[in-house]
Amino acid sequence: MHLNLFVSQSCFVHCKGCYSFSREEKKGKTVSTEKIISFLQFVYNTGCRKVTLCGGDPLTRKDIVDLLEKIKSIGFKISLDTVGSPIIKNIVSDKGILIEKIDAKKIAILVDVIGIPIDGSTNDIFRRFRQTNTDIVNEQLAICEELHKFGANICINTVAHKGNLEDAFNLAKLIKKLDYIHKWQIFQYEPLGKYGLRNRELFEITDKQFLNFQSTVLKVFNNDISKLQFKSSHNRKNAYMLIDNSGNAWIPALENMSLSEYSYILNDNVIIGNITNQDDWCKICSYLDRDFYQKT
């Protein structure tokens, strides 16, 4: 099971179908860098060598570069999921905080795989899911180019949903042109998180529709799957553990969680432990992948 660590609550866009659980946590929750690092040092010693930082958007965290440096110095292979906006400009986050342009070279060096979202070949289609007033397609392409300049490993992340099904062909053509990317991951939309559930009828697609999206992409890529990864809802079941901004560790899975009106109910039966409590670390780590013998 893969470790996903939330390191912020804010973001640069307002996704109508936001699948992040950070949006329903009590505002202002965060685990200090010191506590995260103590926990991760323990995790690393148990043999888990990979971590994904997510949020919100990790680049909205004030000390993100310091946090990345410390995680890297432990030895982790780091994936970072971000909209990426501060790679190219100063930007104000949804919490009204100014985030200054970040050193793209530093991010490219510290992060092993940087996930950048592109969900549509036009601004109109893109904005059906990720709401923003900016020229979002060109911005995302500029972010990729900037990261590429410094040799970053870029993974494009696309959510396949009701609003972009008909765009599969044009989107695949657009991504195919980015021949320097490391990977293109396509996720079947899942009604996770407060907004993901509330707006599920706008976005949810059937397994068959996801397969159609997949076969259109494959056609454009001439069945070369070397850079493609299709992640259906089924594939992702019990595949990852979340550590939220309150430090709670849990596994999003319908079979062991009940749904409230808009989201999963997170209670003591679901929470495996809290990373701010050292007594919980062994139990939390018992769920994680060990990759002692893999090169990091």
Ligand code: SF4
């Ligand atoms: S889905 Fe991701 S990018 Fe969109 S608002 Fe939520 S955290 Fe931000």
